[in-house]
Amino acid sequence: MKYSHNSERIERWITRVVVLFFVLITIYPIVFVTINSLKSTSDFYANVWALPSSIHWSNYSEAWFDAKIGQYFSNSSIVVVSAVLIISVFGVMAGYALGRLNLPYAEAILLFFLAMKMVPHESLVMPLYLMLSRMGLIGEHISLVLPYAGWGLPIAVYILKNYFQTIPNSLLEAARIDGASEWLSFRKIMVPLAMPAIATVVIFNFVSLWGELLWATVALSTATMKTLPLGIIVFQSEFATDWGPLSAAICMVMLPLVLVFLFMQKYFVQGITAGANKG
Amino acid sequence: MAQHPTRRNIIFGILLLAPAAAAIIATTLLPVLSNLVIAFQEWNGFSAATWIGFDNFRNAFSDKYFIDSMKASFFIGIVSTLGAVPLGVLLAACIFKVGKYEGSAYRVVLFVPVMIPLAIIGLLFTFLLNPEMGLLNKLLEMLGMGGLQRAWLANPDTVLWVIAIIGAWRMAGLTMMLVFASMISIPGELFESSRLDGAGYPRQFVSIVLPLVRPSLQVSTVFSFIVLVSTYDLVYIMTRGGPGTVSQTVPIYMMKTAFTYSNFGYSATLGLLFSLAGILAIFLLQRLFKGETYEV
Structure with a gap:
């Protein structure tokens, strides 16, 4: 068969239909939950498929206040923001040291960091719990922030080190000739230039920590301070068949992720690629 | 121009490196070493630990729950990777x-x-797969296939398949x-000449594209497998390991062993064996992906 304009068009339409089918399968569950989060209970039982007869916002307030999603939301925000902040600051420092300062054994140190990333979390959780409980830290914010930061750092250092190495030397030379100290040129030249890589680190870690459950279950099992994924479990067992507020809760957990992703997907995908390559 | 490391530079570098290194050592190296020690002990977490050599390991190999949880974990890991990767390739091919x-x-x-966090996906699908009000059973009813309706997550025959399919999704x-990202770097002339x-x-895709995107294929296969074989969140939210222990994956069994039965030594052994199997x-x-590689 010879190539023709017609067969090109047919191919294009077949592929479009295939993609649209899977787009539908991907997006429909999410749309379905969003629609149901706006329905009253009677609306819901009348017809699961239908659009809400009137927009019913009370599911959201019920989930936020009665089921304490609001409180879990702020707990999660405190923990995740602190961890991401630590990862970025320590990561920038270590990435700069390994990438620009010609330290002896820099490659070996990076390899050690990445090897630490390869350790499966399942075999860390229990010993870490024992360590932190001996120090009396279990149940505190710090018992989440510290491990999250330590686990996120290897990939962050890797991304930032690679980025610092792409910044041309001439900039640093110029600063040095002008008499800038190492510290000054690090803070005033290198850190601002590394902003795109820092954004990748921030977004990638925010998205992966927002829903972390395994360690949170262990570290906060008895605490009153619960993060969102844990709160969702409490919700699930207390409000099992209350679909409206449950759907509203699902939507509220997803919202920050969807927003971050839509506006900064480029950075997130870069993080996944780097993480996948070395993780 | 390479900068020569001066003494001042080295001190500055060590100061910059220290916080990250300390955090990584405290949260990963120390626990993993401690796990290695605890795996050879019998310990309930409170009284003194006793050394028991390889007893925990011997017990693990004859522990039906452990063998079954290994099977469940690897079933989910393999089936959902086999679903996710070809589907992802198909989608990349079509979107291109x-x-x-x-x-x-x-x-x-x-x-x-x-x-989307796995815990939230679990909750989402608990809703969609609910026997009475769930989307799937309603859909089957609408299509006149009511006979296929199941309590998908409470049925021992379907539960692992359902979890694996959600993992693939x-x-x-x-x-x-990842495949799309490497496809766009393939020079257009290759397509035109063929x-x-x-x-x-379809022919072009198989003969030209697939060999060229093999590195991304490898990365995404390994990454998907790592995420899915250690499934915890999804199972915990949807079934808690049930019905019975059918969908109990290794991480779920480990957590139960340590925190419900206070058998910390045995839990550490299970973690060690599971990590070794995963590696x-x-x-x-x-190895599977090794072979001739092409350069564009």
């Missing part, structure tokens, strides 16, 4: 064909599940994104 702007919208949508977008030889798109599987996967 539909055109730039339209394609980028589809890419965003198809990538959304990858960043969640990870397909990753393969799609067009002139009469090759249709072996990843090594085999890497």
Whole structure:
């Protein structure tokens, strides 16, 4: 068969239909939950498929206040923001040291960091719990922030080190000739230039920590301070068949992720690629 | 121009490096070493630990619950990777064909599940698979296939398949994104010249694209497998390991052993064995992808 304009068009339409089918399968569950989060209970039982007869916002307030999603939301925000902040600051420092300062054994140190990333979390959780409980830290914010930061750092250092190495030397030379100290040129030249890589680190870690459950279950099992994924479990067992507020809760957990992703997907995908390559 | 490391530089570097190194050592190296020690002990977490050598390991190999949880974990890991990767490749192939702007919208949508936390996905599907009000059973009813309706998550025959399919649904977008990213770097002339030889798109994809995107294929296969074989969140939210212990994956069994039965030594052993099995599987996967590589 010879190539023709017609067969090109047919191919294009077949592929479009295939993609649209899977787009539908991907997006429909999410749309379905969003629609149901706006329905009253009677609306819901009348017809699961239908659009809400009137927009019913009370599911959201019920989930936020009665089921304490609001409180879990702020707990999660405190923990995740602190961890991401630590990862970025320590990561920038270590990435700069390994990438620009010609330290002896820099490659070996990076390899050690990445090897630490390869350790499966399942075999860390229990010993870490024992360590932190001996120090009396279990149940505190710090018992989440510290491990999250330590686990996120290897990939962050890797991304930032690679980025610092792409910044041309001439900039640093110029600063040095002008008499800038190492510290000054690090803070005033290198850190601002590394902003795109820092954004990748921030977004990638925010998205992966927002829903972390395994360690949170262990570290906060008895605490009153619960993060969102844990709160969702409490919700699930207390409000099992209350679909409206449950759907509203699902939507509220997803919202920050969807927003971050839509506006900064480029950075997130870069993080996944780097993480996948070395993780 | 390489900068020569001066003494001041080295001190500055060590100061910059120290916080990150300390955090990584405290949260990963120390626990993993301590896990290694505890694995050879019998310990309930309170009284003094006793050394028991390889007893925990011997027990593990004759522990039906452990063998079954290994099977469940690897079933989910293998089946959902086998679903996610080919599906992701198909989607990348199709999106490449539909055109730039339209394609980028589809890419965003198809990538959304990858960043939704597994715990939330679990909750979402608990809802969709609910026997009475769930989407799937309602859909079957509507299509006149009411006979196929199941309590999907309470049925021992379906529960692991359902979890594996949800895993595939969640990870397909990753393969799609990575394969697509390497497809756009393939020079257009390769497509044009094979067009002139009469090759249709499916033929082009198999003979030209697949060999060239093998590195991304490898990365996404290994990454999807790592995420899915250690499934905890999804199972915990949807079934807590049930019905019975049918969907009890290794991480679920480990957590139960440690925190419900206070058998910390045994839990550490299970973690060690599971990690070793996982590392072996990843090594085999890497071997599978070895062979001739092409350079563009």
